[in-house]
Amino acid sequence: xxxxxxxxxxxxxxxxxxxxxxxxxxxxxxxxxxxxxxxxxxxxxxxxxxxxxxxxxxxxxxxxxxxxxxxxxxxxxxxxxxxxxxxxxxxxxxxxxxxxxxxxxxxxxxxxxxxxxxxxxxxxxxxxxxxxxxxxxxxxxxxxxxxxxxxxxxxxxxxxxxxxxxxxxxxxxxxxxxxxxxxxxxxxxxxxxxxxxxxxxxxxxxxxxxxxxxxxxxxxxxxxxxxxxxxxxxxxxxxxxxxxxxx
Amino acid sequence: xxxxxxxxxxxxxxxxxxxxxxxxxxxxxxxxxxxxxxxxxxxxxxxxxxxxxxxxxxxxxxxxxxxxxxxxxxxxxxxxxxxxxxxxxxxxxxxxxxxxxxxxxxxxxxxxxxxxxxxxxxxxxxxxxxxxxxxxxxxxxxxxxxxxxxxxxxxxxxxxxxxxxxxxxxxxxxxxxxxxxxxxxxxxxxxxxxxxxxxxxxxxxxxxxxxxxxxxxxxxxxxxxxxxxxxxxxxxxxxxxxxxxxxxxxxxxxxxxxxxxxxxxxxxxxxxxxxxxxxxxxxxxxxxxxxxxxxxxxxxxxxxxxxxxxxxxxxxxxxxxxxxxxxxxxxxxxxxxxxxxxxxxxxxxxxxxxxxxxxxxxxxxxxxxxxxxxxxxxxxxxxxxxxxxxxxxxxxxxxxxxxxxxxxxxxx
Numbered sequence: 001x002x003x004x005x006x007x008x009x010x011x012x013x014x015x016x017x018x019x020x021x022x023x024x025x026x027x028x029x030x031x032x033x034x035x036x037x038x039x040x041x042x043x044x045x046x047x048x049x050x051x052x053x054x055x056x057x058x059x060x061x062x063x064x065x066x067x068x069x070x071x072x073x074x075x076x077x078x079x080x081x082x083x084x085x086x087x088x089x090x091x092x093x094x095x096x097x098x099x100x101x102x103x104x105x106x107x108x109x110x111x112x113x114x115x116x117x118x119x120x121x122x123x124x125x126x127x128x129x130x131x132x133x134x135x136x137x138x139x140x141x142x143x144x145x146x147x148x149x150x151x152x153x154x155x156x157x158x159x160x161x162x163x164x165x166x167x168x169x170x171x172x173x174x175x176x177x178x179x180x181x182x183x184x185x186x187x188x189x190x191x192x193x194x195x196x197x198x199x200x201x202x203x204x205x206x207x208x209x210x211x212x213x214x215x216x217x218x219x220x221x222x223x224x225x226x227x228x229x230x231x232x233x234x235x236x237x238x239x240x241x242x243x244x245x246x247x
Numbered sequence: 248x249x250x251x252x253x254x255x256x257x258x259x260x261x262x263x264x265x266x267x268x269x270x271x272x273x274x275x276x277x278x279x280x281x282x283x284x285x286x287x288x289x290x291x292x293x294x295x296x297x298x299x300x301x302x303x304x305x306x307x308x309x310x311x312x313x314x315x316x317x318x319x320x321x322x323x324x325x326x327x328x329x330x331x332x333x334x335x336x337x338x339x340x341x342x343x344x345x346x347x348x349x350x351x352x353x354x355x356x357x358x359x360x361x362x363x364x365x366x367x368x369x370x371x372x373x374x375x376x377x378x379x380x381x382x383x384x385x386x387x388x389x390x391x392x393x394x395x396x397x398x399x400x401x402x403x404x405x406x407x408x409x410x411x412x413x414x415x416x417x418x419x420x421x422x423x424x425x426x427x428x429x430x431x432x433x434x435x436x437x438x439x440x441x442x443x444x445x446x447x448x449x450x451x452x453x454x455x456x457x458x459x460x461x462x463x464x465x466x467x468x469x470x471x472x473x474x475x476x477x478x479x480x481x482x483x484x485x486x487x488x489x490x491x492x493x494x495x496x497x498x499x500x501x502x503x504x505x506x507x508x509x510x511x512x513x514x515x516x517x518x519x520x521x522x523x524x525x526x527x528x529x530x531x532x533x534x535x536x537x538x539x540x541x542x543x544x545x546x547x548x549x550x551x552x553x554x555x556x557x558x559x560x561x562x563x564x565x566x567x568x569x570x571x572x573x574x575x576x577x578x579x580x581x582x583x584x585x586x587x588x589x590x591x592x593x594x595x596x597x598x599x600x601x602x603x604x605x606x607x608x609x610x611x612x613x614x615x616x617x618x619x620x621x622x623x624x625x626x627x628x629x630x631x632x633x634x635x636x637x638x639x640x641x642x643x644x645x646x647x648x649x650x651x652x653x654x655x656x657x658x659x
Contacts, residue, residue: 071654076564097569104567111565114558119259120252131248132567 021088023185023217024050024073029082031072043068043241045082052184055208055218057228060237066221069237070187073219074107075099087184104133108178108216112190115174116162122173123158126180133181140180147176151206168199175207179214186211186218192227204230249572253579260552267541267548268588274541275592275631278534279619282627283596285527287615293516295439296483298370299345300492301509303327303335303499304481309510310519316347316481317512319357319440323349326478331505335484340491343368345483348452348476353411356397358445360452360479366392368485371439381405382432385448388465390431394442398433405430411447411455449476484509538631542638545584549577549642553649560646560653570650577646581639582632589628593619 026049032042043065050056060066071077072084075091078099084091087106091099109115116125126144130136145155151172162170171191178186188207192200208230211218220231228234257264296317304312305325314320329346336344345368348360366384369377382405384392393403403409409428428447436442453476454465486492492511499509563573600607600617607615 067654074565076654100564100567100569102567103565109565111561115562117252117559117562119255124251124255128248128252129566132563132572 021052022049022085023052023054023087024048024219025083025085026073027083027085029072029079029084031068031077031079045069045240048240050217050219052217053215054233055211055231056220057231057234058219058221058237059223059225059228059234060221061223064237065241066237067189069240070189070219070221074109074187075103104129105135105181106183106185108181108183108186110171110174110178110186110188110191113167113170113194116170116177118163119161121159121161122165125162125173126177129177129180135181144176144180147179148173150210151175152202167194168203171195171203172206175210179210179216182214184217186216188218188220190222190224192222192224249576249579250583253576253583256576257580257584263548263552264584267545268584270541270544271585271588272591272595274534274537275588276595277537278627278631279592279596279624281530281534282624283600283619284615285530286621286623288527289520291438292520294372296371296512296516298368298374298485299483299512300486300489301484301496301499302481302512302515303484303507303509306506306508309508309515312481312508312510313512313515313519315349316483317440319349319359319444323480325506326480327482327507328505329476329478331502331507332479332482334504335482335499338495340486340488340495341484342487343485345369346449346479347481347483348449349480351411351452351455353397353409353445354401356394356443356445358411358447358452360447360449362449365446369441369483371437371441375437377437377441378435379432380435382430384432386431388448388451388454389428390448391428392432392434392446393430394434394444395436396442397445403430403433405433409445411445449479452476539634542585542634545581545635546638546641549581549639550645553642553645557649557653560650564650564653570647573650574643574647577643578636578639581635581642585632585635589631593624593628
């Protein structure tokens with residue numbers, strides 16, 4: 001447990017450089033699912049924040065509420081009470097449509113698998129992301145090629161259908177897709193669980209390298225503690241969440 | 248962009264999409280065929296007779312008169328005097344008058360007694376006159392002119408001898424086998440009842456009803472017959488001035504030397520078509536039901552695909568697509584499929600009609616124009632798209648709901 005920071009300790013440390021606005025700040029968050037549809041129950045986060053440019057490893061076993069937390073951070077879910085401030089913008093004050101637009105423009109997301117629309121080509125997947133974020137320009141393709149190269153992928157992949165790519169390639173394309181709109185925040189959820197050990201290491205290296213170079217804040221969620229050494233900050237989900245009770 | 252996604256999405260589910268497309272295509276083919284044939288049947292029906300201002304016959308219903316004089320169906324109730332024909336022919340209002348004498352048949356085809364005026368003035372379609380594909384009109388008493396269907400069905404050619412029977416059955420006990428009629432002309436196809444008619448002269452009609460001995464004498468020396476017929480069944484009139492139609496109709500109806508009735512063909516045709524309209528409505532309803540079932544199939548396909556597309560919906564949500572946008576994607580898929588099916592159906596119907604036009608005309612006497620783009624067809628196409636929008640509401644709403652509750656979850 002000692003390698004995890006105590007949230008209160010983190011809080012005091014963060015106070016040290018209050019000058020910069022935190023990229024992620026969660027204040028007094030309470031969330032509970034409406035009905036018995038999903039069994040995850042309720043979560044409450046008194047306070048948590050991530051500094052700009054910081055890479056946070058969020059560790060939690062399945063069912064610890066980390067998926068719910070990610071949904072709240074990305075604005076897909078809206079909490080029952082409290083604030084979710086991303087880049088100094090309180091998501092809870094935005095309308096559904098505004099939150100969707102905010103997510104498209106400022107947040108990149110990479111999942112465990114199924115990050116891409118399988119029936120579209122790699123290029124169309126990337127184009128779709130820029131289209132929905134209203135950031136598509138004539139230079140998008142060039143930018144996509146640059147990203148592919150920096151992820152050590154062949155630019156010829158652009159015209160291939162997604163379902164012809166290996167899982168490793170798909171996950172890298174997912175990073176390209178997540179970064180194409182130049183988001184300030186990257187939310188990553190178990191991206192390596194479908195990869196073998198060597199691919200895992202290569203993937204983690206390019207992911208962290210890219211986001212460091214681009215000064216992107218990253219929240220990386222995983223149950224796999226072996227990935228922890230890639231990060232400068234590690235937090236236990238259970239230490240963030242105050243109380244959980246079954247719905 | 249969204250259109251490209253919808254297209255690729257459909258292409259990725261080739262089998263179900265293709266089957267749905269085919270069921271849509273077939274149902275629309277049926278729909279457009281029925282609609283086109285209905286419209287064409289109406290115009291073909293209306294082209295049966297043209298240029299005739301009044302039909303005159305013995306008093307009965309106007310439909311009855313129309314049916315036996317124009318469509319050669321049913322039986323005439325009574326005859327009118329030949330003198331009346333002469334009177335009307337000489338009237339200053341009348342341009343031409345075609346006498347018609349009905350009541351006999353040849354191997355199931357109606358026999359119509361008339362004179363040369365018929366070939367000069369009978370019009371059908373767009374004021375078209377009858378033309379001969381071979382031979383010519385009556386020269387002698389027993390000359391016979393047959394319609395194109397008669398010639399084809401019975402394999403007759405110019406110079407063949409035929410027997411006309413009394414009555415309208417296929418065979419009759421009173422076969423007039425002593426009257427050797429000779430085919431002198433075959434008419435070109437018209438797509439009207441004329442094709443199914445055997446035309447003889449008015450005198451010939453009288454002749455076949457003579458006593459055998461008398462007839463024998465006449466057959467030996469046809470030129471000896473000169474007497475005018477006693478009566479005819481009906482006549483068709485063409486007037487010098489259309490404005491005198493109603494005056495003449497009234498005069499004919501009040502004529503005191505014979506019991507006559509004059510009807511306006513257009514009015515009678517409209518009444519007849521009105522009676523047939525329920526058949527066309529039944530056809531349309533059936534076609535519409537077929538289409539609706541195909542649209543339900545489309546809806547089912549989209550609905551069934553939603554579960555397997557939940558992860559896809561999650562990706563769209565992550566990229567910042569709102570539930571409404573995801574819903575419109577499903578909507579677009581439905582419309583795209585229907586639209587392509589619609590265009591293919593219109594194309595196939597046009598192509599089919601263009602290639603089978605001659606075959607339909609010769610085999611069934613169906614004169615269908617390959618140009619299907621009438622106002623009614625466009626109206627129908629609009630209705631189809633509207634119906635698609637309605638049926639696509641169900642899966643779209645379902646997608647909207649699941650998109651609303653969709654989460655960034657890797658649990659699949």
